[in-house]
Amino acid sequence: MTPAAFITLEGIDGAGKTSHLERIRGWLTTQGIAFVQTREPGGTPLGETLRQLVLSQPMAPQTEALLMFAARSEHVTQVIAPALAAGKTVLSDRFSDASAAYQGGGRELGLTRIAELEAWTHAGLQPDLTLLFDLDPVIAAQRVAQGRSVQDRFEQEQLAFFERVRAAYLARVAAQPERFCVLDAARSIEHVGAQIILALQALQARRS
Numbered sequence: 001m002t003p004a005a006f007i008t009l010e011g012i013d014g015a016g017k018t019s020h021l022e023r024i025r026g027w028l029t030t031q032g033i034a035f036v037q038t039r040e041p042g043g044t045p046l047g048e049t050l051r052q053l054v055l056s057q058p059m060a061p062q063t064e065a066l067l068m069f070a071a072r073s074e075h076v077t078q079v080i081a082p083a084l085a086a087g088k089t090v091l092s093d094r095f096s097d098a099s100a101a102y103q104g105g106g107r108e109l110g111l112t113r114i115a116e117l118e119a120w121t122h123a124g125l126q127p128d129l130t131l132l133f134d135l136d137p138v139i140a141a142q143r144v145a146q147g148r149s150v151q152d153r154f155e156q157e158q159l160a161f162f163e164r165v166r167a168a169y170l171a172r173v174a175a176q177p178e179r180f181c182v183l184d185a186a187r188s189i190e191h192v193g194a195q196i197i198l199a200l201q202a203l204q205a206r207r208s
């Protein structure tokens with residue numbers, strides 16, 4: 001993939017993106033593509049400290065949004081922009097679509113505020129490819145309940161919250177369809193994995 005690509009993974013909790021990260025790493029490695037794997041909130045020492053706070057401490061929705069973008073600002077400046085400038089592909093487990101979905105949709109802050117924070121934090125930078133793991137929140141909740149003994153603040157939210165998160169993600173797809181690959185996360189790991197490889201190959205073909 002030349003020049004370096006910015007790839008993000010998104011979806012509601014329990015949609016299965018973590019299971020596919022290893023497969024994506026493997027594909028990038030076999031293609032000989034230099035990459036940096038990172039995550040949000042987090043990705044820097046300050047960002048990881050903020051992650052611990054936002055995942056555990058009760059706070060007002062706007063505080064939550066500002067902390068997500070504070071972590072992101074650091075992440076873009078310290079990790080994402082330098083890696084892309086050095087010709088490395090960046091693979092990030094979540095980015096600003098998560099803020100649009102969780103804070104804009106789930107917490108009902110609306111998209112205008114999120115758009116303002118995006119413009120301030122990373123004007124001109126959007127992912128080249130966003131893999132959206134789309135899943136009915138009822139199924140996702142079952143997966144989260146089976147897989148985790150301790151649930152963070154977001155995973156403990158009710159179904160209506162995740163319905164709003166999912167709808168906000170799909171609104172992002174409608175607004176910027178060119179960079180999204182929407183995956184039906186109800187399908188088997190093999191099927192979803194194959195769709196991901198096709199999307200990565202298409203991105204590589206577009207950029208080489």
Ligand code: TYD
Nearest residue numbers: 013040041068094095098099102103154155
């Ligand atoms: P997640 O990727 O689900 O971590 P893990 O797989 O280790 O549980 O991310 C943590 C949570 O943070 C997730 O519930 C979504 C939330 N989040 C936001 O609400 N807004 C954001 O901007 C980001 C990046 C994440």
